Amino acid sequence: MHEIGVRETVKFLGLTFNIETLEMTWLAMGIVILVACLATRNLKAVPEGWQNFVEMVIIWLHDQIDAMMGERGRMLAPFIVGLFMFLLTSNLIGLVPLMASPTNDLNTTLGLALLVVIIVHCLGLYFKGGHYIAHFFQPTPVFVIINFIEEIAKPITLAFRLFGNILAGEILIIVLLKLMPIWMPIPSVGWLMFSIFISCVQAVIFTMLSMAYLANAVKKDGAE
Amino acid sequence: MIEINATIIAQIINFLILVIILRAVAYKPVARLLQQRSDKIRQDMEKAEFDKKMAEETLEQYKLQLSDANKKAQEIVNQATITARQEHDAAVEETRREIERMKATAQAEIESERNRAFDGMKSQIVLLSLAAAGKVVAKNIDTKENDKLVNDFIAGLNKEMFADLK
Numbered sequence: 001m002h003e004i005g006v007r008e009t010v011k012f013l014g015l016t017f018n019i020e021t022l023e024m025t026w027l028a029m030g031i032v033i034l035v036a037c038l039a040t041r042n043l044k045a046v047p048e049g050w051q052n053f054v055e056m057v058i059i060w061l062h063d064q065i066d067a068m069m070g071e072r073g074r075m076l077a078p079f080i081v082g083l084f085m086f087l088l089t090s091n092l093i094g095l096v097p098l099m100a101s102p103t104n105d106l107n108t109t110l111g112l113a114l115l116v117v118i119i120v121h122c123l124g125l126y127f128k129g130g131h132y133i134a135h136f137f138q139p140t141p142v143f144v145i146i147n148f149i150e151e152i153a154k155p156i157t158l159a160f161r162l163f164g165n166i167l168a169g170e171i172l173i174i175v176l177l178k179l180m181p182i183w184m185p186i187p188s189v190g191w192l193m194f195s196i197f198i199s200c201v202q203a204v205i206f207t208m209l210s211m212a213y214l215a216n217a218v219k220k221d222g223a224e
Numbered sequence: 225m226i227e228i229n230a231t232i233i234a235q236i237i238n239f240l241i242l243v244i245i246l247r248a249v250a251y252k253p254v255a256r257l258l259q260q261r262s263d264k265i266r267q268d269m270e271k272a273e274f275d276k277k278m279a280e281e282t283l284e285q286y287k288l289q290l291s292d293a294n295k296k297a298q299e300i301v302n303q304a305t306i307t308a309r310q311e312h313d314a315a316v317e318e319t320r321r322e323i324e325r326m327k328a329t330a331q332a333e334i335e336s337e338r339n340r341a342f343d344g345m346k347s348q349i350v351l352l353s354l355a356a357a358g359k360v361v362a363k364n365i366d367t368k369e370n371d372k373l374v375n376d377f378i379a380g381l382n383k384e385m386f387a388d389l390k
Contacts, residue, residue: 007227009229012230015229015230015233016229016230016231017229017230017231017234018227018229018231021231021235022231022234022235022238025235025238026238029238029241029242029245032242032246033242033245033246033249036246036249036250037249037250039250039254040249040250040253040254043253043254043257045257045260045261045264051254054250054254055254055258058251058254058255058258059258062258077251077255078243078246078247078251078252079243081246081250081251082239082242082243082246082247082251083239083243085246086239086242102235105231106226106227106228107227107228107229107231107232107234107235108231108232108235110228110232111231111232111233111235111236111239112235112236112239114232114236115236115239115240
């Protein structure tokens with residue numbers, strides 16, 4: 001059982017890395033890629049097994065993308081699909097004993113949130129140019145301060161929401177296991193089941209909010 | 225517990241690598257498959273619509289042909305009826321003519337028989353008359369004279385005088 005709050009670090013090229021987070025991330029990546037490979041190894045016109053799951057995820061995300069972002073959104077579909085599958089796997093990994101979610105490290109969640117925000121601004125500038133910068137000064141130039149705070153708040157809220165939920169879930173599992181005797185597993189199992197639900201919900205929330213932010217950047221003006 | 229370090233950069237790079245791999249391994253093939261499936265469904269539906277239209281046209285043609293065939297069959301039946309009636313009339317006419325012919329032949333035979341009978345009867349009458357007359361006038365008139373008288377008498381007779389014998 002890993003210690004909460006204490007992270008193993010390694011130094012590489014003078015930089016500090018949380019090695020457990022990286023290991024768990026690679027494991028999550030491996031699982032995602034494995035599931036993807038298994039699902040798409042033998043694609044059939046009539047889907048079977050894992051192909052059903054991956055198709056279901058992709059179709060659902062396509063529908064969401066089409067509804068929220070319009071026709072330019074399809075370009076970002078692989079990013080959204082990858083984000084959702086990675087977050088779902090990462091969140092669920094932490095529920096396995098002796099493992100930790102990559103998302104219980106702020107570095108992961110903040111990294112992803114910053115990546116989303118950077119993509120939002122890059123695409124906004126690419127598609128809308130001057131209009132994108134101008135919309136920060138709408139309706140009056142004074143609002144630039146509020147808009148600036150909002151833009152800063154976006155990655156922070158995105159990152160901390162996921163981080164807090166997953167970390168709290170894992171802490172409580174450990175606490176419950178330590179508090180309750182082994183012959184009384186109901187609270188732990190109950191919380192574990194709730195954590196599975198939370199893991200899925202948080203993956204959906206992070207993905208949906210990312211899509212909403214991205215939609216602002218890629219959606220055509222007047223398409224709303 | 226909350227410590228931002230170089231892991232954030234590593235995680236961004238990790239995630240980008242994951243997206244690139246997923247895009248190549250899973251997303252593109254699945255998206256292509258989904259596209260192909262939707263294309264196939266659309267094509268199948270269009271083909272089904274086309275086939276349905278063709279089937280309806282074929283059915284229409286068959287109905288038309290069936291109607292034509294019925295019309296032709298009716299014409300053939302009508303023609304056959306007319307021909308049969310004509311043949312029937314011809315046969316009846318032929319029979320009637322045959323009957324007329326047979327009737328005429330029979331009448332001619334009857335006439336001929338009657339004439340023959342009349343001639344026979346005339347001979348018998350002559351013989352009987354001669355026999356009777358011979359007995360009556362045996363004594364004063366000779367046989368040759370009597371034969372001549374009687375034959376002259378008979379020759380003077382005509383058919384109108386025996387009309388009541390017919």
